[in-house]
Amino acid sequence: MNTIEPSDRIGVAVDVVIFTVDDGHLQVLLSRREHEPFEDRWALPGGFVRPDESADQAAERELTAKAGLVGVFLEQLYTFSDPARDPRNRVVSVAYYALVSRDRLGAQAGLRESRWFRVDHGAGEVQVPELGLAKPCLAFDHDRILEAAVHRIQGKLEYVPIGFQLLPQRFTLTEIQQVYEAVLGHPIDKRNFRSKLLKSGQVREVDAYRTGAHRPARLYEFTRRTF
Amino acid sequence: MNTIEPSDRIGVAVDVVIFTVDDGHLQVLLSRREHEPFEDRWALPGGFVRPDESADQAAERELTAKAGLVGVFLEQLYTFSDPARDPRNRVVSVAYYALVSRDRLGAQAGLRESRWFRVDHGAGEVQVPELGLAKPCLAFDHDRILEAAVHRIQGKLEYVPIGFQLLPQRFTLTEIQQVYEAVLGHPIDKRNFRSKLLKSGQVREVDAYRTGAHRPARLYEFTRRTF
DNA sequence: TCGTCTTAGTGTATATACAACACTAAGCAA
């Protein structure tokens, strides 16, 4: 225990659950595996931690490499370490989750074989239907990781202002309500939601309106903008 | 990225923040390091994850080896992965925290060079005074880990019934209030605390009293006993 | 230009949770 034996060394990887909300639904970015094990199966973007970087840095690097994203909200989720989670080598995975707004997703999200999947979460279990297809089983233990990530953001949304990470800088109150409904998976009363949000001071109205097909909606922005 | 290179392998360790409440104070078990680096400095109990075990299992093993504890509350906290956190080798540490009641601590807690330290947490920073001695700087990044652990249990205590883990099976309402006060670091109103706890249904009264120097106090037990 | 459609926007009443606060009860010991 005093010195590190070669047998004590283990592969350390990061896997990143990248969430966005689009079309009124929580969505997750998955990429298709190009190699064994689990070749051709869908998996969370991830990769090994390099000798000279922290897991946080590795997760940021993955975010840029796999989704072209820089400076988005990123937090550590949990570390998965079952010795059998990778059928070939011992790999411990430090899982992260990221929140991105649609407007930050350019063409870059089409990198490699990756795409967005809706996350359907009725009451407990998490499903990822691809336009009505049956729930795909993800590679490794990534179903568990995804489930843990959904559970985390649901719990966190209720008392930490992270919903803004899933929206452009300016948004309407209806848009942010739809984010909450998509993440939590249940409808919310419009008047209560608005009065509570405004009273909390998290949000500030701006002198602009979202114009479109119907009555224009006032725009708001997050008060403490994460820089 | 397809295969694991030797350079991708990293030492993976667990460190366990073992808490108890005694004498009205939150206490943490530290052990004195017997080897370099940080020889003779106080540190959290910990060790390397073996090739055939999960980090959870390694943390349980540490708990038994260093403190003689079996079957106590144990949860993963966070993974610390700064490349420079160990000055000699690259080691990633998966930190855990454990909650133990005094009555589970027998002579075993005197194993090796280890002892309990009070955790003083005014408003933010965490100090570990040894009977009035200046705050010892722990080895590695263990000050940060301890701070994160205190923050976690404070947050969790407010909405998850984990306080019972720090008490014997039967306890008085004054005892559990003292646990809350020790963890949160501030006094709590007796009547409000009692009525809220009883209304929550977490606790059930027992037909027994703690007898002692003064008026006997009714004993209670946790409703959903973790088996 | 008028009517219809769709989304935006607003207030009140009720129930529940939280916070502040002080005295009596029971046992022990001198």
Added chain:
DNA sequence: TTGCTTAGTGTTGTATATACACTAAGACGA
């Protein structure tokens, strides 16, 4: 029996959460 110490108990005001329905504004087509 008196004094000391800890156990035990309710009410009131305030804040917060919930349930609930109509009017306002613009777009579009007849």
